[in-house]
Amino acid sequence: MRLFHSIAHYLDAIPYSVLALVLRFVAARPFFISGQTKIEGPTIGGEYFGYDMTIQIPTSLRDATVTLFENDYKLPFLPPEKAALLTAGLEFILPLLVFLGLATRISALGLLIMTLVIQFFVYPDAWWTAHVYWATLLLILVARGPGKISLDFLLFRERRA
Template identity: 40%
Template sequence: MTLVQRTARWLAPVIKGLDSLQPLIHLGVRLWVADVFWKSGVESLKDWEMTVDLFTHEFHVPLLAPYAAAVLGTGVELIFPVFLALGLAGRFSAGVLFIFNIMAVISYPALNEVGLKDHVYWGILLLIPLLHGPGKISIDYFIRRHWMGK
């Protein structure tokens, strides 16, 4: 038996164990990112006048009036994190939040280095459900498996 074969035999149970953790990791990533956007949406609702003021003077959303941007932004932050957390339309929800995250960076020119790193981090985490799907612990998986036979 060669060194490669021995190494492969030794690593097989480790890899199998790591593979079994994938559904929990996918769920954890979805819940983590959804929580970030959800909390931001809830904060926006707590002081609506301040939110509109921020969209009027701080955030410069292209092509939208400040009030419309505040309504749309808050709506995205309250609706799509719930879908993402449940894994319902998981890829679509991750895509919407990914684009929303990019727009947040573009719309807020005063974003500091730490804030930019946070947005990059959230964007990278959103790529997981966007590119891999929401995982086995999701409504999408249940629908696909039980109603679509896949």
């Protein structure tokens, strides 16, 4: 029992800011990767330490993206062209904001709403495969914020003092 208390003591010492940084990266990644498949444009970055770190800068939608929203991702409240454009834009901007920790709570809330739209209108059987996990991570960021390793903290810490 003493071993478990010792382990718990060390785990309790991990600052929330470090955990939040990891949460932000993990929560933002699937949305950003998905958004990259929907756009066309110039590529920046490269391969570093064996990982593809390229980012495509959006200049246009791929033709397949609109087709996807016409055939598979039918949203009852938006025409396919607008849904494709809105989704691609949000999947590019919101994950970047979450990762950087800028406007984190509102950006995480946007991704949470997107997760719920995907759950109810696109993949209703995927709750326990991915969506519940995305929603949980995003809820933590909405409730607790980005932590001290973030642009939000850097830019707005004076207001808190």
